[in-house]
Amino acid sequence: MNSSTICKLAIVAALQREISPLIKNWTRxxxxxxxxxxxxxxxxxxxxxxxxxxxxxxRRAAEAVIALYNPARLQSVGFAGxxxxxxxxxxxxxxxxxxxxxDGSRHQLKVGVGTLLTFMAVADITQKxxxxxxxxxxxxxxxxxxxxxxxxxxxxxxxxxxxxSDELDFEMPGLSNFIDSxxxxxxxxxxxxxxxxxxxxxxxxxxARNSSKASRALCVHLEHFCSDATxxxxxxxxxxxxxxxxxxxxxxxxxx
Numbered sequence: 001m002n003s004s005t006i007c008k009l010a011i012v013a014a015l016q017r018e019i020s021p022l023i024k025n026w027t028r029x030x031x032x033x034x035x036x037x038x039x040x041x042x043x044x045x046x047x048x049x050x051x052x053x054x055x056x057x058x059r060r061a062a063e064a065v066i067a068l069y070n071p072a073r074l075q076s077v078g079f080a081g082x083x084x085x086x087x088x089x090x091x092x093x094x095x096x097x098x099x100x101x102x103d104g105s106r107h108q109l110k111v112g113v114g115t116l117l118t119f120m121a122v123a124d125i126t127q128k129x130x131x132x133x134x135x136x137x138x139x140x141x142x143x144x145x146x147x148x149x150x151x152x153x154x155x156x157x158x159x160x161x162x163x164x165s166d167e168l169d170f171e172m173p174g175l176s177n178f179i180d181s182x183x184x185x186x187x188x189x190x191x192x193x194x195x196x197x198x199x200x201x202x203x204x205x206x207x208a209r210n211s212s213k214a215s216r217a218l219c220v221h222l223e224h225f226c227s228d229a230t231x232x233x234x235x236x237x238x239x240x241x242x243x244x245x246x247x248x249x250x251x252x253x254x255x256x
Contacts, residue, residue, distance in 0.1 A: 007070060014057070038064050044230050053142055076141075079218075105145070170210075
């Protein structure tokens with residue numbers, strides 16, 4: 001992707017493992033923005049960036065991809081936790097509303113079903129239940145609202161595609177303490193911590209299985225989504241100047 005290429009779609013994820021099946025054959029390039037180095041993955045006129053866990057990391061990554069690629073659309077993708085019993089591991093959740101729990105701000109999306117809540121920490125079961133009741137939300141993540149805010153600030157279209165990686169009754173094994181200031185998960189530290197606590201092994205093994213299943217499901221869905229974006233871009237590029245412009249929507253990905 002060169003400087004003259006118009007980027008149709010920018011995908012913003014937290015961690016590379018969430019979208020690794022999708023980007024495994026994409027071109028990898030490192031670029032800097034405001035004293036931070038980001039790894040971008042390019043394919044045709046689509047770019048993906050994995051900015052780290054949390055709203056600050058997501059906002060930095062979103063601002064970087066906007067500044068460096070000038071995308072027409074930002075798509076927040078990645079793992080989310082279920083806030084009701086109807087959502088299961090591997091289900092795709094594309095919300096109609098994204099709420100930022102830190103200030104109550106709401107972002108209304110053009111397509112989607114249900115509400116996604118962006119929360120500032122890894123929520124336990126008790127918190128999930130309270131948050132579901134307080135916000136009438138179906139799922140929870142840690143990044144989407146920040147990406148939505150960046151898109152809004154720059155007048156860019158925004159969407160969110162999440163996959164359920166942990167169900168309502170799954171207790172996360174204390175992951176918050178292993179996320180650094182850049183939003184990166186310190187795997188080596190966590191492995192050392194968990195290795196000395198055998199009572200956590202079952203939930204960690206389940207988390208690993210769930211994450212793998214969720215990643216595969218998300219990337220299968222995103223392959224179709226990206227194909228739609230590429231197809232629409234090709235139509236727009238080949239249309240004659242005298243043609244009447246018709247906006248073709250991307251695939252409407254409602255909740256499963």
